[in-house]
């Protein structure tokens with residue numbers, strides 16, 4: 001584990017040193033990000049900056065900017081542990097954000113479908129919003145037809161987290177949240193901490209830690225929507241995707257796994273070699289919204305997926321310690337939401353690669369267990385790495 005500073009005040013002090021205690025840095029950078037010029041590089045300070053971003057639930061909301069030596073910038077809010085932008089250059093050096101997001105908190109308070117959010121206590125679906133554990137049946141908040149999705153009505157994506165620590169070497173941000181016993185129907189007080197760090201190799205690493213005082217299902221993930229062209233006017237159907245998974249979990253009409261681990265061979269789910277997303281999507285009713293059973297063994301941080309885009313020359317690699325990956329092709333995006341510059345976010349404007357345990361695991365004994373018990377330490381890692389050709 002890397003060195004972290006567990007003291008809030010000291011964390012803020014470091015932030016102040018890195019920002020020369022200026023509060024307006026983020027807003028300035030915000031406007032320069034969208035101009036797509038290189039002037040941002042000169043004005044940019046590496047490290048971590050903090051800016052006021054409003055208030056929610058009586059708590060202060062901040063927007064943090066992580067800047068590495070190359071001038072790549074990731075912005076994260078303590079509202080929902082949300083990645084709001086990730087600005088990187090394309091092959092011609094033009095900068096734009098490769099994730100969907102908004103410049104202002106109000107965009108998120110309108111509940112976009114988990115844009116960039118930290119998702120929990122249980123990412124993905126739990127059938128009928130119920131499960132039985134140690135002889136007791138728990139009823140969860142149901143928010144997706146008859147199922148519980150992404151933690152319920154007010155999941156981890158809709159709460160204000162405490163920013164607790166920062167780190168000097170690699171710009172990083174740790175967010176903490178206490179999910180109380182009974183929240184959204186889940187048992188046990190769950191202490192969650194998520195650390196985001198941006199390396200000089202353009203790797204955004206997300207580390208999830210949790211502990212509980214009662215046995216509970218836990219499945220934490222990040223719900224960033226990627227469009228490597230940096231422009232939602234281009235769909236992701238021309239992005240090429242590789243997923244190192246020989247099997248996937250077929251689903252019923254409400255997107256709950258049937259329990260089968262099905263071979264991808266000969267099907268539109270075979271991404272073991274790269275395929276354009278649009279190539280076979282018409283054969284998948286509703287589009288891709290499926291959990292892939294990763295080939296990786298064990299819990300090392302292994303590469304599991306790669307996306308490339310010929311327009312921008314960008315490449316995204318996904319590494320994880322997790323056994324599953326939900327590939328969602330932005331099927332429910334329908335143009336209702338607009339980007340800050342007014343472009344409608346249409347179907348397939350972006351894709352998600354959510355590293356996770358399999359959906360509905362609490363009701364599927366044959367799937368790897370998602371139950372965290374008192375005394376155990378939940379720890380998973382996922383890393384997104386961006387590069388250009």
Ligand code: GLA
Nearest residue numbers: 113114255289326328332352
């Ligand atoms: C996940 C789910 C999708 C959808 C999106 C959010 O990826 O699997 O079905 O709910 O989140 O819209």
